[in-house]
Amino acid sequence: MEEKYIVALKEIKTPDITDNYSLQSWKSKAINIVTRIYGKDSKQEEQINLIRFKTYPTFGSYSPRGGSKTFGGGNNAAHCQKQATEVIDGLITDIKNFGIPEKDVAVNSDKINITVNQNQSQTINIKILVDALQNELTGRQLNEVQEIIEEDMDKQEKRKKIIDKIKSFGGDIASNVIANILTNPAIYGGM
Structure with missing residues (x-):
């Protein structure tokens, strides 16, 4: 069973996160797998939920002599991808080293x-x-x-x-x- 979970985690290990929608789609897949392994409301699920997509506003200024200048803007998609990959890497390592954990009785x-x-x-x-x-x-x-x-x-x-x-x-x-x-x-x- 461990191998099946590891294969499933490897399939979602390198997400293509470009916007909030793609992050939410990846989170759904990741949480479905993590819930099967660790149970509902686990620390691992919490780690996935802490990954947040942010966009930053663009600021600009206009000068009659020099035209306009803009700065800022963009998003943290690359950061989200890195976080997602690291969380999944950690889960795979955890399962390889310690096996599938027993679930708590709530x-x-x-x-x-x-x-x-x-x-x-x-x-x-x-x-x-x-x-x-x-x-x-x-x-x-x-x-x-x-x-x-x-x-x-x-x-x-x-x-x-x-x-x-x-x-x-x-x-x-x-x-x-x-x-x-x-x-x-x-x-x-x-x-």
């Missing part, structure tokens, strides 16, 4: 976005789980489960304590929580 307010290195993305709606627990447990029972969740202990030990606690509430509670989760329309895209 956490939103009530959702967890999990991105697998194979470019598969899945969203788990935590609210579904919380609603299922709230529908089946009393306030005191919810507090007891919350206390276990907040305890500082090994993941496996915490899992066992939560299971034991839910079992202690009665045999129907666990099956009702699972039934609530599985029958929630949001699981099947009904939201």
Whole structure:
């Protein structure tokens, strides 16, 4: 997979940037590739977005004896091309030296976005789980489960304590929580 990314990056390594439109076109291609490699909102994407096209005004003066003189003007297209090439060179070197990085798990307010290195993305709606627990447990029972969740202990030990606690509430509670989760329309895209 590394080789495919390197080939894709080499294809955009030397852009022909002459104006803002050509820069934006190159940025779109570069960001599409970088997002596949590093994930959305990565530092590498930020580096690409920092490349800005600028034009400079032309100034002139008129003299009755000497005609007119102009100075200034132009743009920073050459600078943009150099920046673009250097950013892509850096990415290629990074992949060659360190391989494809693992992507971060981003956490939103009530959702967890999990991105697998194979470019598969899945969203788990935590609210579904919380609603299922709230529908089946009393306030005191919810507090007891919350206390276990907040305890500082090994993941496996915490899992066992939560299971034991839910079992202690009665045999129907666990099956009702699972039934609530599985029958929630949001699981099947009904939201």
